Amino acid sequence: VNAVVWFRRDFRFQDHLALSEALAYCKKNDGKLLFVFHLNRDFFGSETDMRLEYFMATVKDFAERCEELGTHLIVIQGTPEEAFENLLKDHSAVQAVFFNKDEAGYGKERDDQVIRLLEKKNVEVYPFQDAYVHGPNEIFKKDGSVYKVFSPYYRAWKQLDKPPARRLTVKDLQDYVQTVKASSDLKDVNKLAGTNDEWEIGEKAARKQLRSFVNDKLDAYPKSRDLPAEKGTSLMSRYLKTGTISPRTVFGAVAQAEGSEDSKEAYIRELAFRDFYQMIFAHFPETSDQEFLEQYRSLEWNSSKEDFKAWKDGATGYPIVDAGMRQLNAEGWMHNRLRMITASFLSKDLLIDWRMGERFFASKLVDYDPGSNIGGWQWAASVGTDAVPYFRVFNPVTQSKRFDKKGDYIRKYVPELKDVPDQYIHEPWKMNEDEQKEASCIVGNDYPLPMIDHQEQRKKAISLFKE
């Protein structure tokens, strides 16, 4: 008897619901485990991007860990049906398939297709909610409807018991993995895997980063989380996205840490935000393309390709915006404060459709999560649940002065500005000619002039929304 564990965005051995349940099943039925990954091109089409490169680098790393255990990750390809038909043909002893399910978007459709096929073939199917502390179908209002505002959702979220982390021993796994031959399709995964100096990959890196955050940074989190130069956040999002760590493990490590309760609370609230946005996406899938708030569905956005390009390239002339975009382009990740600033700049200062920004982030972010990304974009553009009111428009200079006071973050990502004195780092266009020469930065030549006037654009944005 074989029990398949279908790994999808959960590339780890520890605290993995489907894996621990499959292991229990094998122990009971004298079975062996098969580890499977479906390389599904519908998820990424023909273009490669940083998000995909990071993801595939994670799969590659996971395949190596499977080998250390004495098995191989079986890679299947084709449509979901073709892939699983072939798997069952090649491995006739498969009696059950275990996986951690998707409850939203294309992932859900794909899961439903595969479940139908497996049931037709009389294979047992065991899906689990594993990707969120509380899944999209766990928390409802008393009348059974969905929460649309975060604060009351969070109160309900906090009251629920939190599932404990599940531990496995390597020995257990070694005893129960089926020996199989290496999968030739793994080479396609390896071809798609990318590298980047800023990337740490895999389960071990995730656990190490969590430990170091909890020990060294958690206490200061409420303050330092907003200061991009301080690197005060946990960097867990990329690991949560690829599932190299489980949200239960992250929650547990923070909840049980010693130290300030306020800091723990501030962090846990963010984990709950992740669940909230996923819940909204699962129940309102149309929000991937449509404003949550009906009154803003017919706004007339600016469709200038040049403006969009300047934003994408980090060439707007606003140093803090450019630094954020260049971090994204270089590393496939951007600090949360910068995501808010750059998203606000695109939608409120350039008045460009938030969907274009959402899609651009989607192609770059190694932690891309449709729920959080759509939620974050709609928040910044004032068109979503719990959005900032439309008349509150982020001022890129004020934000810069407040959150990158000395300009350390700006100088790291916008090297043309590295010799600009602190006093001008947020507004280099205010330097006079001599000062520009002194700083080796002629504005309009070495670094762009601001592409728009913030005060003017702010007024335009407000009147657009008002209408």
Ligand code: FAD
């Ligand atoms: P930490 O501050 O250490 O937070 C801990 C964890 O809480 C994160 O790993 C993440 O899982 C969760 N979290 C934190 N802030 C948020 C938030 N605002 N919304 C939802 N979850 C949160 N996050 C993604 O994971 N994927 C995305 O595609 C994504 N797109 C975003 C787009 C925009 C426009 C905005 C404003 C935010 C977006 N976020 C997204 C949320 C947030 O920016 C990242 O989760 C955070 O920067 C990740 O870094 P970290 O792990 O160091 O965060």
